[in-house]
Amino acid sequence: MKTVGIIAEYNPFHNGHLYHINEAKKQSDTDCAVVIMSGNFLQRGEPALVSKWARTAMALKAGADVVIELPFLFAVGHADTFAYGAINLLESLSVSSLCFGSEHGDISAFLKAAEIARANKPLIEENIKAEMKKGSSYPNAVTNALTHFKTDLDLSQPNNILGFSYVKEIQKLGAKLTPFTIQRKSADYHDESLPSGPIASATSIRKNLFSNQTTIESLSSFTPLSTVDELQKYKKTYKLLHNWEAYFSYLQHQLFILSASELKSHYEMEEGMEYRFLKMMKEADSFQTLMTLIKNKRYTWTRLQRMCLHILMNTNKEEAKALLNSPPPYARLLGMTKQGKNYLNTMKKTFEVPLVSAVSKMDHPLLNMDIKATRVYSLPLDIKVRQRFFKQEYTTPPIQL
């Protein structure tokens, strides 16, 4: 059965995502879209606006047919780690093709750049190291290291770099999955102001929601109505939309009680950054001020947020590294439509990993981390709903639409 794969965060699901799903189905000539979606924490090292369940509902109502959770450790990794987890999941689930949005819009440029990167791997890695020694951040170092090879793919653009990682991983795997790309429409990923047209970036939507310049209702210019519904329902039930500020006190507590050597044992904490964290925490009275105090040229905002997240999650460095050495060994099903159910039933026998509908049926360190992520994610909720929230992890069957 023909299916198209999509890798997404839907934070929240907006008209650009809708366009993407529709084009993906149309261009790959299928009615079944399989989405690999980040759980409660995202690649930029931050909490999702609303839970994975609410975001799954948004996706299913707007055209996704199956939603599978990308395990926490892959979901909050840098582009290559994220791609490694997601591509392997799609391939394990016998998905036919991958459709990703990109600034560039032409798949041949990705195929060529990925081939160049594979053919010149040692040289490029050396270049990256040299650039970073000069003080570049990782994304800038990668872009600079590749410029020598005259690809016309601008890797400093966030969707290009992700697409590049997907294609590299597909080539490395020798996957059956066929990649293709569609050009992103109008909205820039990093745009912070809302546009006049129907497509706004998720970044601008979140920013405007938190600065109270936009109500949830008025998002309907930029999102399907189902997104507005789900956001309203979530806010009504849990009294908040999540952002880093809601977790700041918990992060502060960790930085009050952990020693430098304990901090250093957290994943992504490198090069003595633990001392910088301990020093700056004394001066910070919000997440924003902490980040601003810690930020320097060498580290991207994203990388620093991931460090914060791993402190909050107590992610052990050695364990994380070991777990990231192999692809996700399960596919956690968050939701499906009838069409999606049909695909799962038809194709199940070809799947290379077990499909997990109830977390109690499986015991794996990676899955335990997903459960832990949900508990940590629940901390800003009122104490009386918190328990109900994280018990969903065990009691909620996948959403069926």
Added chain:
Amino acid sequence: MKTVGIIAEYNPFHNGHLYHINEAKKQSDTDCAVVIMSGNFLQRGEPALVSKWARTAMALKAGADVVIELPFLFAVGHADTFAYGAINLLESLSVSSLCFGSEHGDISAFLKAAEIARANKPLIEENIKAEMKKGSSYPNAVTNALTHFKTDLDLSQPNNILGFSYVKEIQKLGAKLTPFTIQRKSADYHDESLPSGPIASATSIRKNLFSNQTTIESLSSFTPLSTVDELQKYKKTYKLLHNWEAYFSYLQHQLFILSASELKSHYEMEEGMEYRFLKMMKEADSFQTLMTLIKNKRYTWTRLQRMCLHILMNTNKEEAKALLNSPPPYARLLGMTKQGKNYLNTMKKTFEVPLVSAVSKMDHPLLNMDIKATRVYSLPLDIKVRQRFFKQEYTTPPIQL
């Protein structure tokens, strides 16, 4: 210069404490009372109602002349640890006598019991172990172990057991400090309802404050007016009075992210209790319910609260044990009256430990733990006042009255 020592928590300072200070001065024929006071966390393993600064102010206004902080690790220890820290501090500061309140009220009974205990130490320790193997809690085991020796001191009473520990420590040290005791007036330490007379237990005062059955103003029947003033000022500035519930989410976070072996590395976590904590946390939606779920015959409420506190503080077992092997190596001055200042100036040369007025002037693991305790204590405060609160630790000079 003649001085009388008092060991106290003042949580909050009430008429019983006032009677105690006055009697202590009168009976020891001195005008100078030196108080060793717990900091922000108390012997029962719980946060103080208000900060050590507010409690110091209460004490100074009501007759204390010098207030010295009992370091965190001693302050939250069991009776013997608490006594070891406090008695050594008093002795190091050349204090002449110790006046403690007790249910028994006759010092000769304490002297006799302490002598018996020292003379029969191995046998008694064996008895205690045997009692505990049968499932007794520690206080019950001590009481039972001593009944064989026919002292008329009932050690199941909380002030008797503390006094007994003080006297034992004084004898062991061969201290110059002369102990004497006054009988506690009317209020039972564990009383939870407010009496008709002027003396209520601190327990009943706290209980009534938190259940909203009593306003701060109406406490003036049971406390000096200065206590009412300080409580009101604190609540106005920080918008709360502290209790365990305000820390529950932080404790929950620790129990979400720590592994059993990490939990086990915390001081006081013994006999596989880490598994019980991890299991029960899944069911608890308040500190009260967590404690009720964890409680069994073997562990007193106090001991379980201390376990919670050391999780919250990340107190390392090995480090704590090592630090408790020697007496406090400094005396942290929280406040003094003119009379107190006179004593400090006159007697300073005889002190066996440095008097610390500014924590930045000293670097010791025990003092770092006091600073950490203040930071952790500040967590329930609003983010905007939190930083100001814990910076006091560095910037506030001792209170002078």
